[in-house]
Amino acid sequence: MHESAAEKIRSIETPEGTFTVRLILDDLGSIYPGMIRYTVEVLRGTEAVYTYAVNSYESARPDSPIDTRKVAEIVFFRLAHDVASRPHAYTRPRFFTRPLPGSGTCDxxxxxxxxxxxxxxxxxxxxxxxxxxxxxxxxxxxxxxxxxxxxxxxxxxxxxxxxxxxxxxxxxxxxxxxxxxxxxxxxxxxxxxxxxxxxxxxxxxxxxxxxxxxxxxxxxxxxxxxxxxxxxxxxxxxxxxxxxxxxxxxxxxxxxxxxxxxxxxxxxxxxxxxxxxxxxxxxxxxxxxxxxxx
Ligand SMILES: Cc1cc2nc3c(=O)[nH]c(=O)nc-3n(C[C@H](O)[C@H](O)[C@H](O)COP(=O)(O)O)c2cc1C
CATH class of the missing domain: 3.40.50.360 (Flavodoxin domain)
Structure with a gap:
């Protein structure tokens, strides 16, 4: 579907276990020209417990002062800090999502x-x-x-x-x-x-x-x-x-x-x-x- 690469990885030992914070780059250029998505993931062991994502089309102008990569890096460092100081807040998965209704399908x-x-x-x-x-x-x-x-x-x-x-x-x-x-x-x-x-x-x-x-x-x-x-x-x-x-x-x-x-x-x-x-x-x-x- 698209290219993925882990840009930054930090391993954090805490009383709640070992956490990994990853910054992943996805090249979504096959969907829209130049679209890049950065995802910051927190894993507890191998389980993803928190995900934040931002893409280069979110800023209103190409010359916007909001640099998508910098935003992702700031989130990466803040999350790494937060996980180290409050690991108990990351013991259960928290996701942004909006499930579709289970019914209402037809041919x-x-x-x-x-x-x-x-x-x-x-x-x-x-x-x-x-x-x-x-x-x-x-x-x-x-x-x-x-x-x-x-x-x-x-x-x-x-x-x-x-x-x-x-x-x-x-x-x-x-x-x-x-x-x-x-x-x-x-x-x-x-x-x-x-x-x-x-x-x-x-x-x-x-x-x-x-x-x-x-x-x-x-x-x-x-x-x-x-x-x-x-x-x-x-x-x-x-x-x-x-x-x-x-x-x-x-x-x-x-x-x-x-x-x-x-x-x-x-x-x-x-x-x-x-x-x-x-x-x-x-x-x-x-x-x-x-x-x-x-
Ligand atoms: C706001 C409005 C704009 C319309 N613009 C056009 C148009 O640009 N060209 C056209 O041929 N008919 C236009 N019509 C006519 C409608 O396409 C036509 O009345 C149609 O049958 C309405 O369909 P409906 O009965 O499913 O609402 C317009 C009607 C309205 C109310």
Whole structure:
């Protein structure tokens, strides 16, 4: 996955046993250009009891006075001092983590990006839900508008520990996406792109990207975009398809050809556009069919 090297090691004898404090450098350049992560680990015997990590993308500017390596070195020396003076505080493991929920997994996950509960995207989501049920698969429509999802804060913590520190409903979405074999994005075009709520989820899926890259948890899903727009033609969909393609590519989701339905400012109801329901169902059915692995 990436190169690891122990940069500094200190062994500390205490009444609580022998501790080792290590400063490890990981070259994450294969994920982002020039990304370096420093991890400071405290081991009691061979058991890791404390981990601190910092990476070079956390500082806002490349010429920032915060030098990632210096930060890691300061933490290394402080931890070594702390372990020597209060070893009893390091006898049991303490980790920064945020576990994903144990339930909420299903075969087909449908991200419904419109804020309108009974609009066109919601209707399309219900066709997809029904199609999954007909194929005997479990499915779940996530109405993003009903969920508490905050915007990504660009802290890059996910590349340190494989979790996101923002406290909201995102763990349930990550869990669902990680387990799904098909991911459908149903969305309207809003000002040439996706609505803000869906964009927030897409950005926060950086967490999933980090889980794949840092923890090796791979998503093995196929993806489908179904988008609706007020205007006619293909022009309104240019940015939406790019954004959703980038989302899928980032996570290793294999996209099928999108279904793009325009002219809704005039027709209003997607159910009244001839062939739309059939096209959506057929596109999804093609993904739900068992794959020819040969
Ligand atoms: C804030 C907003 C921005 C929109 N921007 C566009 C746009 O840039 N291009 C377009 O063709 N339609 C645009 N539309 C129209 C919607 O894409 C269209 O009404 C769609 O059917 C709404 O889907 P929904 O019923 O699933 O909410 C916009 C609608 C809203 C409310």
């Amino acid at each position: 087909v996950v449908i991200l419904q990006g419109s804020p309108r509960r009974f609009g066109n995207s919601a209707r399309i989501a219900s066709w997809c839900d029904d199609e999954a049920a007909r194929a005997g698969l479990s499915s779940r429509v996530l109405f993003l508008q009903d969920m508490d999802i905050r915007a990504c804060i660009g802290c890059y913590t996910c590349y340190n520990y494989g979790y996101c520190p923002v406290d909201d409903d995102m763990p349930g979405i990550i869990r669902a996406l990680e387990s799904a074999s098909v991911i459908v994005v149903c969305t309207p075009v809003y000002t040439s792109t996706v609505p803000a709520g869906l964009k927030a989820v897409i950005d926060r899926c950086q967490w999933l990207h980090a889980r794949e890259k840092v923890l090796g948890r791979e998503v093995h899903a196929r993806g489908l975009l179904v988008a609706v727009a007020g205007r006619r033609g293909t022009d309104p969909f240019v940015c939406v398809t790019r954004v959703v393609d980038a989302f899928m590519e980032n996570l290793g989701i294999l996209p099928a050809g999108p279904v793009l339905i325009g002219d809704l400012d005039r027709v209003r109801d997607v159910g009244k556009i001839e062939g739309s329901e059939g096209d959506v169902r057929a596109a999804l059915r093609a993904l739900l069919a068992p794959r020819d692995e040969g």
